[in-house]
Amino acid sequence: MLADEAVTTTAPETVESAQPSSRRRVERSTVVARVAAFLGALGLVLVYALRGGSYDLVVFQEHGLVIWWVLAIGIAVGLLPRARPSRPALVLLGALLAYALWTAVSLTWTESAERTTVELARVLDYLGLVALLSVTLGRDNWRAGAAGLAFGALVVCALAVGSRLAPSVFGTDHAAATLHIDRLSSPFGYWNAVAAWGAMSTAIGLAWSAHDRSRIGRAVALALVPVACLTTYLTYSRAGLGGTLLAVLAVLAFSRSRLTVLIHTVVAAAGAALAVLAVRGAPEIARATGTRGSATVLAALVFAAALCAGVAVLTGLHRADKWRIPRPVVRPLAIAGVVAVIGAGAVIGPGLVRHAWHSFTHTTSAVSSTDPTARLASLSGTRYPVWKVALKAFDAHPVGGNGAGTFEFWWNRHATDPEFVRDAHNLWLQNMAELGAPGLLLIIALTISALALGVAVRRRVRRSASAGATAAFLSAFVVYLLHASVDWMWESTAVTVLALAGVAAVGARLGSRRFRLRWPARAALVLLAAVAGLVQVPGLISTTAIRRSQAAERTGNGDQALAWARLAVNAEPWSASAYEQRGLVLESAGRLPAAAQDLQRATSHESTDFSHWLIRARIETERGRLAAATSDYQRAHRLRPLAAVFALAPFFKGTGAGP
Structure with a gap:
């Protein structure tokens, strides 16, 4: 009986003391959020x-x-x-x-x-x-x-x-x-x-x-x-x-x-x-x-x-x-x-x-003037x-x-x-x-x-x-x-x-208050998020590797440049830029047949990018394959007829500067 009375008398006090504490916790969590x-x-x-x-x-x-x-x-x-x-x-x-x-x-x-x-x-x-x-x-x-x-x-x-x-x-x-x-x-x-x-x-x-x-x-x-x-x-x-x-x-x-x-x-x-x-x-x-x-x-x-x-x-x-x-x-x-x-x-x-x-x-x-606002x-x-x-x-x-x-x-x-x-x-x-x-x-x-x-x-x-x-x-x-x-x-x-x-x-x-996802929906969303994240990875790795390959090539470290270029190709096999970079490294090393093969892959992945065909024409010229070089050069010209490189080409005829 005494115990029941004790519970009866103390429970309201406990609830009253708990309510302010609960409110403070909610307020703190809201402030933190x-x-x-x-x-x-x-x-x-x-x-x-x-x-x-x-x-x-x-x-x-x-x-x-x-x-x-x-x-x-x-x-x-x-x-x-x-x-x-x-x-x-x-x-x-x-x-x-x-x-x-x-x-x-x-x-x-x-x-x-x-x-x-x-x-x-x-x-x-x-x-x-x-x-x-x-x-x-x-x-x-x-x-x-x-x-x-x-x-x-x-x-x-x-x-x-x-x-x-x-x-x-x-x-x-x-x-x-x-x-x-x-x-x-x-x-x-x-x-x-x-x-x-x-x-x-x-x-x-x-x-x-x-x-x-x-x-x-x-x-x-x-x-x-x-x-x-x-x-x-x-x-x-x-x-x-x-x-x-x-x-x-x-x-x-x-x-x-x-x-x-x-x-x-x-x-x-x-x-x-x-x-x-x-x-x-x-x-x-x-x-x-x-x-x-x-x-x-x-x-x-x-x-x-x-x-x-x-x-x-x-x-x-x-x-x-x-x-x-x-x-x-x-x-x-x-x-x-x-x-x-x-x-x-x-x-x-x-x-x-x-x-x-x-x-x-x-x-x-835009209008040319000494006053920048003239435009x-x-x-x-x-x-x-x-x-x-x-x-x-x-x-x-x-x-x-x-x-x-x-x-x-x-x-x-x-x-x-x-x-x-x-x-x-x-x-x-x-x-x-x-x-x-x-x-x-x-x-x-x-x-x-x-x-x-x-x-x-x-x-x-x-x-x-x-x-x-x-x-x-x-x-x-x-x-x-x-x-x-x-x-x-x-x-x-x-x-x-x-x-x-x-x-x-x-x-x-x-939005409404927080809710719990059922496990099938949660699993599907996790999978979707993971896949969307993975889509970012090939280009991220490949582009980083290409840039490191270019940096290594500039410092004369051909072996390291080639290793990075290979990583770029492996990370993103559909990347024309990766094949082009590896081809350029191979060209620099004098491995012209392999370089030409990589440029062929680059042109197959991006057949309408004139720059790949132009580089390919140069490599074929270095190999002495002038007919192939001329064909590649003409293809590049058709893909960007107004490019400055083609406008300047007539001035270099007979100098050995191009096909």
Whole structure:
């Protein structure tokens, strides 16, 4: 009886003491999950961005291998998934998987199995990234993950500007230095990729600063917007200018606190203008010829950042996010604005369109001027002929294209000028040329599913901070689509990762709580992840071995060069590059019959790459087989008739320099 009384009297006290303890454990685990999500997302962005934008084959395949095997191990031991992905997220994953499968199917008709395998690995890298974020982020930490991505994007902009102002501290812009150009290319090695990143970061900073509950978060986000704008400016990219304007419009469209966005946009624009004026007053900074004037530019940036941070804090203190323009005022203003735009378009639109079209189709290099910004006033360039050739490729092979990653070979055969072109500089046309109509439909489905996921989250969220995070990455994705429509941003890995990772992170908001997979489903997913990881391995090993073989050959170590070349062939037997490298090593060693045999294998794997035939012609010449050499040389000429090597050939006739 006493024992029963004791239990009766002490049990409620035990429960009451246990409840706060349980709540503390839950709170601690939530904090840990959020910190891990923030740091993980931040690290993800920085790793992809600061390794040359992860454009290099070896780099992005290393990332893909790690991501897929983390997924495989996590699913196998039961750590993943932390949350069940929502239906819109599963649709996005399904679209990526379908696109990857069609890319794999193109191996059956491609002009280069090696290059198509590279593109398959790239798509699987993106699929793995979206899958990883979808199963590791949930309702409790998705916004922390999005914050990590946002902060990382803005930090990269600061590092990019730093490479222009203080290269000894932040690293030299190697692309600009090597090519002797004034366009900011660090850290991606390509100015238009940096411009896309800057425009996307502008969208992220504006949206985040207008909605975040944290004063520090608002201040940091808006303070770095002028830095992002200056990053885009220093690339002197026309697409970057358009992307920045689109960023503002997209943020206004997707935001809840539009008036705050307008205030922040005006202040950030003023700060960015101040920084741009400082750059224009420092010719060495503007033209990438030195660092004189960097202190002035830095001072302008610091002042702009302080101004933006102060305004962001003030709008938060005065709860500007709650301000609304009365509907009776909004409607007349909106109608007047629409009428003004239509009227202006009717008056000056036709003339502008004609001028723009003439400029766009006038395929010369950009305007030459001592002022780097002069090119912004013209649409002249080389996109038009490249896009025409891409359409010609689609007309020739509308069902399947030429195979993923092979546009370069088609361009070589049908080019209108000798410029080297690897990609069609347009996501949609490139898919038409390489993967036919199904490829175009699949990439459209992929982008629509990503947009649908972001829109679904934006419509569902109630908190202002959640709406801001969603608007930030939804706007960034829209800006990405603009840049992908005029350049090879799909292949610029870091830029595409920022776009897809942002959508995947906010999409985790719709996921449900953690669930347990049944063992058949778990086993199937582990197998899928392991296979996707293994796809990255052959190209990773082969390309690394080829580079080491080339390095050994340069130092005169022929035996080591041959050993590495053999490893490259064994790792990726369908690689024409591996056979070519081994053939070159054998040629250097004087083993001409074996070298010729390897070049024959290279031409059989990539019969439309002129360079293999040209090397083969040289080796046959060295063997004294002039008829075969002439045939190979002529084949190479047909495959790239406008190549500079053939334009120069007549000047070397009779010198013994060629067949």
